[in-house]
Amino acid sequence: MIKQVAAAFIATSLAATASAATITGAGATFPYPVYSQWADGYQDETGNGLNYQAIGSGGGIQQITAGTVTFGASDAPMTPEELKKNNLVQWPQIMGGVVPVVHVEGVDNGALRLDGETLADIYQGKITTWNDDAISQLNPDLTLPDTKITPVYRAEGSGTNFLFTHYLAQVSDSFKNEIGEGKSVAWPAGVGAKANGGVANQVSGINGAIGYVESAYAEQNDLNVAQLKNQAGKFVAANSDSFQAAAANADWKDAEGMYLVLTNQPGDKSWPIVGASFILMHTEVDDAKAAGDALAFFDWSFKNGGDMATDLNYIPMPDSVVSMVKQNVWSQIKDDSGKVIWQP
Helix, strand or coil: CCHHEEEEEEEEHHHHHHHCCCCEEECCCCCCHHHHHHHHHHHHHHEEEEEEEECCCHHHHHHHCCCCCEEEEEEECCCCCHHHHHHHHEEEEEEEEEEEEECCCCCCCCCCCECCCEEEEEEEECEEEECCCCHHHHCCCCCCCCCEEEEEECCCCCCCHHHHHHHHHCHHHHHHHHCCCCCCCCCCCCEEEEHHHHHHHHHHHHCEEEEEHHHHHHCCCEEEEEEEEEECCCCEEHHHHHHHHCCCCCCCCHCCCCCCCCCCCCCCCCCEEEEEEEEEEECCCCCCHHHHHHHHHHHHHHHHHHHHHCHHHHHHHHCCHHHHHHHHHHHHCEECCCCCCCCC
């Protein structure tokens, strides 16, 4: 299914060469499935196309900083200081969940239970087989095999890495001290893969594998998603309800530079690894038309993309946040004469 989504997006990009406008962007693979759906719908309605390179959040930040694309996309938000230094603004365009996916023969989909500390120990190489006592104690009703665990991780700098490691560093002091958090970390064990799709493919092909991907990639590849114990001590399944429960705690109003990470949120129903995917643009743009075309696309997506997002298990931004973005963030994007590019 990922290949089908990718093919559709490539077709959109190629068709855009003959359209009225081609919007250029690069970055996170986390929102790639929903951006591809939005791109198709937007081109059908307006004739304008989107050429988006899903290269990872680190690459997106590099490209927008260098000015080689109209917008960058990152699941790891830039700090207010980083934004100011690079003359950038950011806003959350969509929210979603990062989920642990496993391939353990004999274990039914959704049956496996994990907690943050055990997940951290697996990725530190401290737990190496699926019938380890730590996993067995969380799953008294399952018969777990003596199969080697193969952790699969993102090989390039990515926002999915950032969200996953940020969560593990919150729930495990040893992970925080030995590995830390960030778009790129030095993983001590396992197999690297490029992008969410690469991790999904590796997990699909290796018995005993575990990985972490944005929820849409798990659903589209029919992967086995483990339950996670949340901050309230409840085991929850990954779905739109548990993602929305975590997102409900987001305090965007008091987030300077809209910097906010939503991992390990309180609430009985909250999924522990939820984050926003951010758009980055320059405050002073060289190409006012290109910037306006990009903002028109994101405005259309806010207005028309909610159902597409929900169908893929993403969380649309609340109307109050959308209003905040348009009034407080987009008003900072200006041409070289100081004129605001987009008026809501």
